[in-house]
Amino acid sequence: MIRFDGVTKRYPDGTVAVDDLTLEIPSGQITVFVGPSGCGKTTSLRMINRMIEPTAGTISIDGEDIRKKDASDLRRGIGYVIQHAGLFPHRTIIDNIATVPYLLGWDKKKARATALELMERVGLDTKMAKRYPFQLSGGQQQRVGVARALAADPPVMLMDEPFSAVDPIVRNSLQDEFLRLQSEVRKTIAFVTHDIDEAVKLGHRIAVFQVGGVLAQHATPDELLTNPAEGFVTEFLGGEKGLKRLRFNRELDATEEPAQPEIEDDVEAAER
Ligand SMILES: Nc1ncnc2c1ncn2[C@@H]1O[C@H](COP(=O)(O)OP(=O)(O)OP(=O)(O)O)[C@@H](O)[C@H]1O
Ligand SMILES: [Mg+2]
Numbered sequence: 001m002i003r004f005d006g007v008t009k010r011y012p013d014g015t016v017a018v019d020d021l022t023l024e025i026p027s028g029q030i031t032v033f034v035g036p037s038g039c040g041k042t043t044s045l046r047m048i049n050r051m052i053e054p055t056a057g058t059i060s061i062d063g064e065d066i067r068k069k070d071a072s073d074l075r076r077g078i079g080y081v082i083q084h085a086g087l088f089p090h091r092t093i094i095d096n097i098a099t100v101p102y103l104l105g106w107d108k109k110k111a112r113a114t115a116l117e118l119m120e121r122v123g124l125d126t127k128m129a130k131r132y133p134f135q136l137s138g139g140q141q142q143r144v145g146v147a148r149a150l151a152a153d154p155p156v157m158l159m160d161e162p163f164s165a166v167d168p169i170v171r172n173s174l175q176d177e178f179l180r181l182q183s184e185v186r187k188t189i190a191f192v193t194h195d196i197d198e199a200v201k202l203g204h205r206i207a208v209f210q211v212g213g214v215l216a217q218h219a220t221p222d223e224l225l226t227n228p229a230e231g232f233v234t235e236f237l238g239g240e241k242g243l244k245r246l247r248f249n250r251e252l253d254a255t256e257e258p259a260q261p262e263i264e265d266d267v268e269a270a271e272r
Pocket of ligand 2: 043
């Protein structure tokens with residue numbers, strides 16, 4: 001479990017990006033940070049892997065203050081996925097995915113076998129292993145980003161708008177595949193989006209932020225939709241009309257059969 005305890009981030013110019021945040025991110029679940037642009041979602045996320053240091057307060061993982069850990073050790077246990085995937089353009093797909101295993105000094109063969117396995121898990125044809133990122137579609141690049149973050153099997157994943165750069169149809173299938181994958185790997189995930197539909201679809205819990213980095217509500221999607229906080233949250237959910245639509249979509253999702261994973265073991269075939 002990740003815990004924020006009275007965490008504030010004030011940038012040197014005085015901007016308060018995150019204001020006295022206290023929040024728990026339960027293990028093995030997806031917690032979504034949602035809110036308008038500039039409300040402190042990315043800042044909150046990046047404080048978890050110490051890319052940004054808080055001004056006040058404490059963040060702990062499984063009860064241990066993250067400041068007590070070496071920053072690079074900490075990051076090895078945390079996969080990070082960003083918008084536009086952020087792949088290395090001059091590395092092949094397989095080498096992109098194997099980035100962290102290589103850094104950890106894994107045997108090259110083992111690192112590549114893991115990368116190929118992950119390609120399948122995220123729904124990528126292993127025939128693409130030798131391509132470069134520019135030879136993939138946007139949605140495929142996002143899948144590589146997810147596979148790369150999973151490569152060293154970190155218990156924690158930070159995902160910052162990982163699916164927002166693709167069109168709604170691709171986004172929908174990436175979300176479905178991501179949920180299927182998470183049902184297998186059960187990582188502790190902090191997922192940032194500004195899209196409330198995405199938050200309701202993916203989150204076990206949703207943290208709604210408002211500008212100024214203030215946590216407006218933290219609840220399960222059902223609680224949020226049946227009992228939204230007055231004012232900002234209700235407005236953010238789109239008022240009565242928006243709420244009605246979100247509740248309706250959620251009921252539809254709940255009645256759908258979950259997709260069955262199709263994972264074939266042709267790692268060796270792809271290596272040839
Ligand atoms: N290095 C910085 N110096 C000063 N202010 C910053 C810095 N980085 C971010 N901010 C400010 O902190 C606030 C929160 O930024 P943050 O990137 O966390 O927002 P966000 O919720 O991720 O927004 P978006 O949805 O647009 O990505 C914003 O007002 C932003 O301008
Ligand atoms: Mg952001």
